[in-house]
Amino acid sequence: MIKIKLDDSHVSVNDSCKTKKSILEKISDLLSRPSGVSRDHIFKKLYEREKLGSTSIGKGVAIPHARIEDIEYPFLSIIILDEPVEFDNIDSLDVDIIVSIIVPEKNYNDHLELLACLSSKLDNSSVRKELRQARNSSQIINNFQSDDLEYI
Amino acid sequence: MKVGILLVTHSDIGKQLLLTATSVFGKNPFQVELLSVDNYDQPNDVKELAEKYVKFLDNGAGVLVLTDIIGTTPSNIASSINHGKIKVVAGLNLSMILNVFNYPEKTLDQLSIKALEGGIQGVSKI
Numbered sequence: 456m457i458k459i460k461l462d463d464s465h466v467s468v469n470d471s472c473k474t475k476k477s478i479l480e481k482i483s484d485l486l487s488r489p490s491g492v493s494r495d496h497i498f499k500k501l502y503e504r505e506k507l508g509s510t511s512i513g514k515g516v517a518i519p520h521a522r523i524e525d526i527e528y529p530f531l532s533i534i535i536l537d538e539p540v541e542f543d544n545i546d547s548l549d550v551d552i553i554v555s556i557i558v559p560e561k562n563y564n565d566h567l568e569l570l571a572c573l574s575s576k577l578d579n580s581s582v583r584k585e586l587r588q589a590r591n592s593s594q595i596i597n598n599f600q601s602d603d604l605e606y607i
Numbered sequence: 608m609k610v611g612i613l614l615v616t617h618s619d620i621g622k623q624l625l626l627t628a629t630s631v632f633g634k635n636p637f638q639v640e641l642l643s644v645d646n647y648d649q650p651n652d653v654k655e656l657a658e659k660y661v662k663f664l665d666n667g668a669g670v671l672v673l674t675d676i677i678g679t680t681p682s683n684i685a686s687s688i689n690h691g692k693i694k695v696v697a698g699l700n701l702s703m704i705l706n707v708f709n710y711p712e713k714t715l716d717q718l719s720i721k722a723l724e725g726g727i728q729g730v731s732k733i
Contacts, residue, residue, distance in 0.1 A: 507625050508635035513609070513666065545609055545638050545711075567659035574663055 461531040461606045466592035482555045485532045509543035516577045519555040529558040572603050610715050611664025612639045615674045615685040628704040636711035644681045661690045669715035675699045694719035702729020
């Protein structure tokens with residue numbers, strides 16, 4: 456079981472970001488205060504990872520991720536866009552579900568477990584449908600309940 | 608469904624080749640992850656990580672694992688990954704990655720041949 460930080464303040468529903476860059480900035484905004492890491496540093500780490508290749512996993516979903524020094528737990532952030540945005544997607548579908556994690560630098564294993572857990576959850580079409588239809592953050596968070604994750 | 612790619616290399620080689628290939632090609636059309644292996648890493652720990660990466664990257668089309676020099680720890684780890692749909696090619700170079708980038712719609716078997724061809728074509732006397 457992986458302990459991970461998630462609450463309402465990490466979630467943005469009906470978001471109107473228009474570009475990949477503004478999405479990464481939004482994630483950095485959402486996670487900066489709870490994690491205590493500067494917005495610029497989170498952005499830099501997420502941006503560096505995207506330069507290696509898009510974190511789009513297809514079907515309108517992206518999982519931007521980065522490992523960051525000086526945080527104690529992983530943090531999860533979720534953005535649902537009103538209009539899909541070009542995200543260097545690996546398929547023809549632009550992205551409207553963005554589930555982002557920042558993970559302590561040393562927790563390589565947790566990082567991979569989280570990626571695997573989130574991607575298999577988001578591979579479920581009914582989960583994607585519910586996320587797209589959700590109108591508030593608690594509806595979003597409900598979709599991320601899992602036996603493998605403990606939200607703290 | 609598209610093949611996923613995992614680079615298993617000594618230290619930062621994979622990252623630098625991938626950054627350069629992405630910059631030359633203009634984009635990276637694949638879902639790619641990097642696993643760097645350093646002298647102080649325990650092979651068994653890294654093998655476990657590699658298997659987790661492969662599991663994450665496999666969306667049904669399989670995973671192409673590219674590694675640097677044959678017979679060393681990264682390539683030994685790559686070839687020991689226990690996973691159903693996987694192909695491993697050693698001898699990673701820029702030409703190999705660029706050739707793979709040209710064929711995002713190929714199957715795993717076809718893509719592993721493109722990797723091999725690209726890698727070999729990249730070595731020549733000039």
